[in-house]
Amino acid sequence: RDMENPPAYGDPDNMTSANYWFGETDNGGVHTNSGVNNKAVYLMTDGGSFNSYTISGIGVDKVAGIYYEVQTTLLTSGSDYGDLYNALYQGCLNLIPGPQGITTVDCQQVRDATVAVEMNLEPSLGYNPDVEICQAGGQPIDLFVDDLEAGAGNWSFGTVSGTSSWSLVTGYATSGTGLLWGNDMFSSSDSFAAMNMDTALPGGSQPYLHFNHAFGFEDPDYDGGWLEYSTNGGSTWVDAAPLFDDGLGYTGSINTVIGDGDNTHTGRSAFVGDSHGYVSTRYDLSSLAGGNVRFRWRISTDSIFYDLGWFVDDVRIYTCGSPAPTPVFSDVSADYWARDYIEILYNEGYIAGCQTSPLKYCPDRVLNRAESAVFVMRGAYGAISDPPYSPPSTPSFDDVDPAYWGYGWIESLWTDGFTAGCGTDPLIYCPLRDHTRAEGSVFFLRVKNGVEYDPPPPVGIFADVSLGAWYAGWAEAAYSEGLLPPCQTNPLKFCPDDTLDRSWAAYMMVWAKGGFGLPTPTLVPTSTSTPTP
Template identity: 50%
Template structure:
């Protein structure tokens, strides 16, 4: 009896155990040793719009024989390539990580006027990919199922920059699958082209997005600024695509020389970024930081090194992800001009519910207060819907916040808005209001806004309750942030609310608000010092003298310290010098702001040595490794021994 293990040389996860009769060569036992949840199902709509979704069939299911219909069999095959790429590289079981069935409809048409259909998409409601006639390629199938992976991980909102990153990720997965499955045209002249095997021809190039009028950096002429195509998701994805090309293959671009990491490392970094670091409202600046952090997270795995991470940083600098687009994105409001925030109130909209929907001048209220579709941190944001009926409502604080006196005070929030407008006519919008009497009276906080204030006036001819008022109107082109100086409210108990006014017809998306905070700005400093509680010497008639002491080290600053050391010396006077006798050393890992730590020590002196009339000097931060505001209070002598 012969025992044979059959494995695949390519990415397919094949491992069969076969027992062959050693005399007659017959197979006595055969079974699959791979635990897999791969399940595929393909429908065929024959270019008939009446069939809908999922359509006619299924015409081929997992393990079924080839049908002879090119689009059907290619969809089946390429869904397998997608599955094994994610399984083999990331141990991800289908797009949801839980073995979801892979479903495709081929030769789909939306209408008789648009048939044959020359597009493809992922349907999150039907949980399947939909493919037009002749568009079934490996990178296309990988691209559309890549959207499914994004849905089940970061959930990048398909709008503005987060949507462009969503689209770029699908391009990346599609091309990575294309370059590793050994199928199609992967010659150097076609490398980094997308959908090159499609009957309609290639439509993107990741190495040079400009070929198809996509931007390859944030200040590129081709960077799209508008609300069409969900804010240019299929255009501005070029920035992300160029970065992926540079990280993988390397090259010189925009003043930066990037050494490529290769596809394996690049794939791991992009997967780590998508699954652990991005959220639904992430933008290119977030991706700039996240790609580098993902690389740092993976150092020591998959052969990734610190030098690799530096090249990731060069790629994102070359594509200017750290810069704001020249054409349309609002610059974000700083939190503090100097120092760091000390929060009085902070809500990332992920836990305790601090807000409620309240009617203002009309009783109509939207159904929802929160959204899980578009957020800057975590999963949720506050959501003020742009209704298509006459309405005036607010997202209001449930409880007021008492503001201290003596420091500058600020109110800061991140937000994205898309209110109904047409050209320069702004039909709907939102304003920020505050109350200092428990919510009985409300005042417009517009005059307090010092960064990214109102940007339009609401039209007076459509009945909007905020007609003629300055407000946030039109679109913010994704998430931005605004800051108010509320120092004039010091000593008061204050409530804030986000008020939305809608006219009687039509609507766009609305107002998303996240990471709301009230705070002071404080310059964080460290100041280490200390004082003696006690110190004494005891000497026996025949034994050596012993010094016992208790010293308290303090951090009187407003910031936690890093690690430092304290050394104790015996000195003839109160001035520390290199001739003083070393006694003891202690290591402090960190000392929090405005806290102290007591240190007790016991040291036996050498035979014949007496500390009478001498001092013990404590040297705080003995190696001078902590940056302090006052370096002159680190030498603390004790009283002399009697």
């Protein structure tokens, strides 16, 4: 194989490549089609220009860490390239902060690499479609949901004729390991997996059914499966085809021309052939609103030959609520680890961001000492727009000119006794120097406890903080009071000289001010220092 140039060995380097393998051999192209991911990994690691995108490589250690996170926590046995596309970006965000020093800038490179290889696209239109649970970002309000991880308590397996194909199994699933499986077997059979309880659909509502499924039925269309519903407790059943809304609908009809003669449903519209992995299907239940409903998945097979059968997972009946709130800052995504801390400070008037059009926060930018003066003064006085004191005509610090934008904030910080500067002969403040975790501990502990606060004597809990260090007590107090997690657990370390970025400053400010009603976090160490740009 050639990861930089997969076509050199006949492998695809993007989802719509002419080299993409559509056949059933090679288990559906599992080896050949890995060229798409190989190319993505090359771009993430070494960088380059491809398919109108230019990616800056982030290095093998970061990429390896991201893939380990993805493979161990985010993917399941039923995942496909569409899932990998989402998981790689989410896995990258999960590692901020982390031992590789990954930043949101790195995660954008990951996203660009996966877009460049078209990992978010089908190899051809309608090949293996997925449909959103709710449109336009709406949030599902569940009426019934079963990921099949708690057993088969919601289900009954039965037959219309022959032997039942259905059972609850573990393995090829889209969440966890449990799923319903209907075996496409050597038997003339008509069997089903049915919900054994009704679900009430609120009157006047817009309810839906959504489920994930994969199937491989005997070709050419000798066997197949379809969905039915009952509104009278299972006494009678109706084909759900008229309720189909989006995703993958029935793919054909059970064969009426060539066959064995003992499939009792030849000519019936059904899911037939191969779904090419997991797909999803959504049904519109609005015509049933105000009543009760249950569903069953039904397979009809003949007595000659076999195939993989039907795999069903993550069954959900629901309505859709309002979309999730749009992030305030264009560079702080909805799933960014510090979003809640940043947005609550913005909503309370403590921060304004780093740019106005579009509104940005610059979460990974290291906080300098001038910016920290604004943070601390607002922490002490509330959502003020100007420094609390009129600036003196004569500067207190030799390196902070009265014309400097932060002059009034720094002088107020000095007046209130929050800072002693960074040098004494002459007295200087070092406004452009990067803020460290040790310095942040002092400032935000005093925001929390008052300017007269001094920490208890240190006892030496951190392996990298000597008892004689000026910040030893501050570091231990910041940790014990929940303002800042350690950077490593074994041994326990604080990384006092590492820089403090604007995300962690927001985190510290929120907890220094009492949390603003946010849930108290568990202080799980971050394994490294805070991320830097």
